[in-house]
Amino acid sequence: MHKFGILAGISAIFVAGINLAPYAMASSPPQRLKLAGASAQLQVTVSPNSGIYAVTFMPFHWSFSGAVGSPITQAKVQSGMDANGPWQEVAFTWPGKQANQAFIRCYSKKPMVEFNLDIHGPAHTPFPVFPAFTRSPVRLLHFSFANHVFYPHVFKLAATATPWILFDNHFHTAVISPLHGFMTNAMIGNGQSLIGQTVGRRVRLREGTLRLATIMIFGRGIENTFSQWGRALTTSFHRPHTANNAGALLKYLGYWTDNGAAYYYHFDKAIGYIGTLLALKKQFASEHIPLHYIQLDSWWYQKSNRSVSGRPLGAMNDKIAQGTWNHYGGTMLYKAAPELFPDGLAAFQHQLGLPLITHARWIDPASPYHKKYLISGVAAIDARWWNHIVHYLYRSGVICYEQDWLNEIYRHSPAMASTPGIGKAFTGNMATACEKYGLAMQYCMETPRFLLQGAHYGNLTSVRVATDGFCPDRYNDAIYNDAFARAIGSWPWVDNFRSTETENILIATLTAGPVGVSDALGKESASNIFRAIRADGVIVKPDEPLVPTDQTILNDARHLSRPLIAATFAHQNPRTDYVFICRRDGDRGEFTVTPTSLGISGQCYIYNLRTHNGRVQAATVAISGHLKPAMWKYYELCPITSGMALLGDTAQFVPTGRSRIPHVAISHDTLAIALRFAKGEDTLPLQVYAARMPKVSASMGAISAMRYQDHVASFQVKRTGTSSPETITVTVRAGG
Structure with a gap:
């Protein structure tokens, strides 16, 4: 990965070389102001006489x-420091219906520019576009996320609040997106005659100030630059990135009852919903499969029988007991349906003995909540409502609140799009209440603007990346959306x-997010489940989500119909890469991927985790082959x-x-592998691949069943003694 150097100090100069900072301009302004950042590789110029501004990335x-x-x-040129590091900016105004106050900020330690325009009320459409790039590099390819449910990726520039990714055939990349105002603002343009951001046409700013802020970042590599853009965005909000084992949802195996699950609006009539879920926990325990939470979907609370648009609806399942739980409309009361939970949600959770994740919809127009709380359209924006319902969840053993139907909530709550602050009141009060009571959040049916807004909230630990019922038809969208x-x-x-x-279950594990199954009683596969988890239910996952390779993105942008190739890694010493390849509908079968494109150099061992065989090859040599329709391959690439x-625990x-392997140390001829055991x-x-038969030993353990075949040493590590530690060091020395 290319490393940008650090500029000791940003220069703010006239073309003639006269230092401006920090003085305001005189009545006879200079012809051009120039800022340089990121080791002078990034340059911002502003021409006061013409009003022209430009951003140039010299590499x-x-x-x-x-x-x-x-x-x-x-x-005037001024300098300062924020969460993204030291910066210098040109601040200026220009006349219009009102004085437009703006600045363009250039960072010294990141190849990043920020644009800001303050719009003062009262104001309405047409709003200024800023930035408004009318000249840009030619023949760039475009990639963004559409303004639809589950934000499908598109190889064009979607006119909504979304990041725009611009790249060329060499993977040179720029990402530009809104930085604030996600619920009201939108990117605008076709990527050629215009690239910009403006305020949505429905906005009416009666008073106050609306900030039109944009972030732009440059880098080498499409996914790498997109990741750096995300880091800059979340850093701006002082939001740490959630660890992939933070909380039970991300750390452990769970069970789900949402759309597509065996027990979605369905249960065993003989024992009821409560009895079915209790029996399910008992069944999993009988196979020593540890469940650590259960998700309750929309069936658990009281709803209307009207759609979000007001259309009458029938029962979700007319072959089973009726009641408000079996309706498919908006929330009437966000409380456990008494027909299912006569003693309440807390009593059920206590009986179950597992934490819960609970689903939520929109507020129905006929809900009594409208008389007591501030509800905008179908969205609760009242902090009192959020405190009320999250406190109820907290007392009922809930660890995560899942807000579903976000696209419809936005569509049927028009003030979110027209009145600055309404959308943020909805998401912000939700996040604040959940944080107060220690609940994580999950977004579902979201659009790009909700993801951008979610970058503010450290307790938004997971987001849905594909439509209901995970299956091979969803892989393309899910893997592309993982990066967002x-x-x-x-x-x-x-x-x-x-x-x-x-x-x-493989793809779910490779996303490095939650892993949740939805089998009917007695239909679970323990062998598959234990390929994803340890005996204690902890998920054995990569460090980052599975995402398309840059070459796949380029191929798809050029409509070349090649198989989807996606990769992730576990960052050991050195890191191990995992590559998943599948043939989508319309793809040709031939595929090729070169280990060097993933950052691997020298020699590596290519291990096929489906056939359990491998080979040594130079990282410069491509892995290639042919896939039949609907087929897939899965490789481990070990430097x-x-x-x-190190191949690792290939089970x-x-x-x-x-x-499973928290640490690996390599000396001249020795691998020291920290191997972590779970209870049980x-x-x-x-x-381990070894050119010659290695010598293997273990501290506080014994090595058995040693086999050396085709230059791969396979063996068992057994903990010895009654007080053996959780982690044992296995030492592998190269053979002489």
Whole structure:
């Protein structure tokens, strides 16, 4: 990955070389102001007389320029520091229906520019566009996320609040997006004659100030630059990125009852909903499968029988007991349906003995909540309502609140799009109440603007990345959307699946987010489940989500119909890469991926985790082949150091995941592998590639079943003694 150097201090100069900062401009302004950042590789210029401004990234020879349409006044250069580091900016005004106050900020330690325009009320459409780049590099390819449910990726520039990704055939990349006003503002333009941001046409600013803020960042590599954009965005909000084992939802296996699940608006009539879920927990325990939470979908609370648009609806399941729980409309009362939970939600959770995740919809127009709380359209914006319902959840053993139907909530709450602050009151009061009571949040049916807004909230730990019922048809959207979920500091959730569906549970594990099954009683696959988790239910996962390779994005942008190739990694020493390849509808079968494109150099061991065989090859040599329709492949790429490469615990989907192998140290001819056991695990398998038969030993453990075949040493590690530690160091020395 290319490293940008650090500029000791940003220069603010006239073209003639006269230092401006910090003085305001005189009555006879200079012809041009210039800022340089990121080791002088990034340059911002402003021409006061013409009102033209430009951003140039010298390594790519890329320049983006626009104009405010009139000369600018009161220009000055000033400097400062914020969460993204030291900066210097040109601040200025220009005339219009009102004085437009703006600044363009250039950062010294990041290849990043920020644009800000303060719009003072009263104001209405047409609002200014700023920035408004009317000249940009030619023949760039475009990538963004559409203003639809589950934000499908598109190879064009969607006119909504979404990041725009501009790149070329060499993976030179720029990402530009809103920085504030996500619920009301939108990107605008076609990427050629205009690239900009403006305020939505429905906005009426009666008073106060609306900030039109934009962030732009440059880098090498599409996914790398998108990730850096996300880091800059969340850093601006002082939001830490959630760890992938934070809380039970991300750390452990769970059970889901949402759309597509065996028990979605369905249960065993003989024992009822409560009895069915209690029996399910008992069934899993009988196979030593540890469940750590259960998700209750929209069936658990009291709803109307009208759609969000007011259309009458019938029962969700007319073959089973009726009641408000079996309606499919908006929320009437966000409380457990008494027909299902006669003693209440807390009593059920206590009986179950597992934490809960609870689903939520929109507020129905006929709900009594409208008489007591501030409800905008179908969205609760009243902090009192959020405190009321989250306190109820907290007392009922709920650990995560899932807000579903976000696209419809936005559509049927028009003030979110027209009145600044309404959308933020909805999401912000939700987040504040959940944080107060220690609940995580999950977004579902979201659009890009909700993801951007979610970048503010550290307790938004997961977001849905694909539509209901996870299956191979969803892989393309899910894997593309994984990067957006991670960029805002959260983790992707693919949705429920049956544990018998090997490919689905594999992809869920590779997202590094939640893993949740939805089998009917007695239909679960323990063998598949234990490929994703340890014996204690901890998920063995990669460090980052599975995302498309840059070459796949380029191929798709050029409509080349090649298979989807996606990769992730476990960052050991050196890191291990995992590559998933599948043939989508319309793809040709031939695929190729080169380890060097993933950052691997030298020699590596390519291990096929489906066929359990492998080979040594140079990282410069491509992995290639042909896939039949609907087929897939899965490889582990292990760099060879000192004649050895760690394959790990190949009984897992992710053999070197940190929850199994937290640390690896390499000396000249020795691998020191920290191997972590869970409660109930006494013996674990390991595999190591070695050019010659290695010598293997273990502290506080014994090595058995040693086998050396085709340059791969396979053996068992057994904990010894009654007080053996959770983690044992396995030492592998190269053979002489």
